[in-house]
Amino acid sequence: MRTLGRRAAVGGIAAGLAAPAIATAQAWPAGPIRIVVPFPPGGSTDAVARLAAPGLQAALGVPIVVENRAGAAGSIGTGVVANAAPDGNTWLLTFDSHAVLEALLPSLGFSPARDLAPVMHIGGAPYVLATKPDKPFRSIADVIAAARARPDTVSFGSTGNGTIGHLAMTLFGQRAGVKLTHIAYRGGGPAVTDAVAGVIDLVIGSAAVLAPQISGGRLRAVVQMGAERLPGLADTPTMQQSGFDGFVAEAWWCVFAPARTPAPVIARFHEALLAAFRDPRVVETMTNAQQARLVLSTPEECGRFVARETEVWSKVVRDYAIRPD
Known part of the structure; x- marks a missing residue:
């Protein structure tokens, strides 16, 4: 009888603890x-x-x-x-x-x-590196050549320090042996605006934020960083296809x-x-x-x-x- 009493007590405690959560869920959302x-x-x-x-x-x-x-x-x-x-x-x-x-x-x-x-x-969505169409960068090889010829003068914007886009470009610079100038923005909107205006040479952003600008002709994709090409960017090679084995950033x-x-x-x-x-x-x-x-x-x-x-x-x-x- 004592054991059964303990079980009943434990069950009562558990039910009591669960009751507030159940009540909260039933009352939610209230506003x-x-x-x-x-x-x-x-x-x-x-x-x-x-x-x-x-x-x-x-x-x-x-x-x-x-x-x-x-x-x-x-x-x-x-x-x-x-x-x-x-x-x-x-x-x-x-x-x-x-x-x-x-x-x-x-x-x-x-x-x-x-x-x-x-x-x-x-x-x-994979990261994409893009540029204004009148800029001279049509491939990642063009970016590397320009950065080697003029170290620290080729600029790229990201959605902020520490975003995966910024970190991916940091790794790219190290693997390619080049130095780019990073401009950190407080979000994708401001970075894209400056890229479209030509204020920065390149912008690194998710395909989600850059796709409308690319399809509208305001930006041109240079390279994409997914494991395979996106259907909407079928003519743009991946980093892996551009000679950077295992390079994926999403x-x-x-x-x-x-x-x-x-x-x-x-x-x-x-x-x-x-x-x-x-x-x-x-x-x-x-x-x-x-x-x-x-x-x-x-x-x-x-x-x-x-x-x-x-x-x-x-x-x-x-x-x-x-x-x-």
Whole structure:
């Protein structure tokens, strides 16, 4: 009888602990939900968030507000979510630089791994190096030749220090034995604007952010960094096809919640994300207009993916002493 009593007591305690989470999930959502994008408007991360917002609003029945909180390599907006109440009202939709925040900013003040819960790896797109059509760079060989002839004069813009695009160009310079001048922007929008205007020689950005400019003739692709050529850039070789074996760099987008957000709330938001990104119009925009590859992972898969990316690219940050903007 005593053993049965203990079991009953344990069961009662477990039920009591689970009750608040269940109640929270049943009551949620009760008001507007904000999705924090830690970069300015105009870049691919902002575009992905705004593409998902109507579907999320339809699935959850509450207003979805996309809030841009840019600065410090994405750490300002990320910190807003890491320190937010775990009530399901604040979420983070971020970019690949998330993987190197702690390596890039040792005094960050929060831990992405400890203070955020993975929700979904939405997908990714290979990085592309592009230029204004009247610039003389038609291949990566042209870039190398110009950089060797005039060291430190060929400029490229990225979406910020520590983004995978910046790190990929750092590795390229080391492997090619050339020195380029890096111009760090606070997001994809400003970098693309200056590239189109010819202020910088080259821009490194995800296919998602550069594809509209390339298809519209405002930029010309020089090389792409995926494992294989994108259908929309069939005439542009990959880095591997250009003599750089094993050279692959992809941008990606993931969603996170504040740590300790109840699992049932995360599960319901994940379900709403699936519905939003499976909408045929969204799929068309992501895969064709933005040349992105949808993944739509589980939270567990997202956590493992980000851990791998963190290990690979944080090493580059440390090896080359990359510092924030």
